[in-house]
Amino acid sequence: MKIAFVSTRGIPNNYGGFEQFAEYISVGLAERGHEVTVYSPHYHPFQGNEYKGVKIKHIYSPELWMGGSVGSFFYDYACLKDALKKENFDIIYEAGYTSIIPAYIRFNVKNIRRPIFTTNMDGLEYKRTKFNKWVQKFVFWEERMAVKHSHYLIADNMGIKDYYKEKYGKESKFLAYGANIYDNYSENYLKEYDLKAGEYLLLVARLEPENNIDMAIEGYIRSQQYGKIPLLVVGKTNTPYGKQLVKTYGKYECVRFMGGIYDFDKLNSIRHYSYAYFHGHSVGGTNPSLLEAMASDCFILSHDNIFNRSVLGENAVYYCNTEQVTEILNNLDSTVAQYKKQYTERNLEVIRNEYSWEKLVDEHEKYFLWMINNSK
DSSP: OEEEEESSOOSSOSSOHHHHHHHHHHHHHHHTTOEEEEEEETTOSOOOSEETTEEEEEEOOTHHHHOHHHHHHHHHHHHHHHHHHTOOOSEEEEEOSTTTHHHHHHTTGGGOOSSEEEEEOOSOGGGOTTSOHHHHHHHHHHHHHHHHHOSEEEESSHHHHHHHHHHHOOOOEEOOOOOOOOOOOOTHHHHTTTOOTTSOEEEESOOOGGGOHHHHHHHHHTSTTTTTSOEEEEBOOOSHHHHHHHHHHTTSTTEEEEEOOOOHHHHHHHHHTOSEEEEOOOSSSOOHHHHHHHHTTOOEEEEOSHHHHHHHTTSSEEESSHHHHHHHHHTHHHHHHHHHHHHHHHHHHHHHHHOOHHHHHHHHHHHHHHHHHHTO
């Protein structure tokens, strides 16, 4: 098969979830003999034309000077134009839809027989609170257009799959993200940040409103844990919301904004040795950072919604608001003592059985072959 991954910010990953997914799946497919291309913006730190058997195609992106929200439309358009005009792909995998829809419409992809377009619908993008109501309406229109123009849809969470079936009567293929179970944890990584194992709380996320970071921080500040152990917030602080969080909570000595950490050996060790881990994502999809926390033996405190519950089941402590965060933290010592072993062991088993990268490469390969055979 000849496969292209578009609408990512390139591999090797130095950005986020889709990029990590694209890296693992593309490399895995290339190892099985498929010809795989990942489109990458021209400014990506990795400037090679090949990465672990995957062809890297650098396309100029105006995001650096135009801004990511607007510039990504031009970048995605240029990537898709190149993929259609200069290559002969069997499958184009679209990572999200929010900046590709104008290109879908312009190139009338729904009437193209080959390549086959499959779109990962990510979460409920129009519900992201970083968008004003007009942008939310536009993104909801884009969602409908993605359903209309894509040949096939992918849902990375069963809650998302159910949503598209109920909302549009459209089937989607459930294909999740993955995570590796690590065994090379080292407390030496903690020394860089003056940390001790089991003596800090952790939150890893993009600093965006729908991830409810302020809920976790505010609940922590009001709790009896404040002053006993610090809360580490890992994520780039250069977003508007990130800057707001730093301005509001940076004055609190025990709230530590760490920035982004992309050395996974380091990050997974920091996860593994945390006392408890916050996961506040709320707008859908299976979040890679959640899977990585599960794979790192974290004791997880999760925002209570259908998407997180579809992954964690009963193996987490759930909260809906600041008051519940405070209550959970006030009773955290006894809760950890009672439930940590069974929750973490069950989560590791879920990762082994449902979210291993090897299994997901298998599933994607089978799905891509099915799409090709089904379109003949």
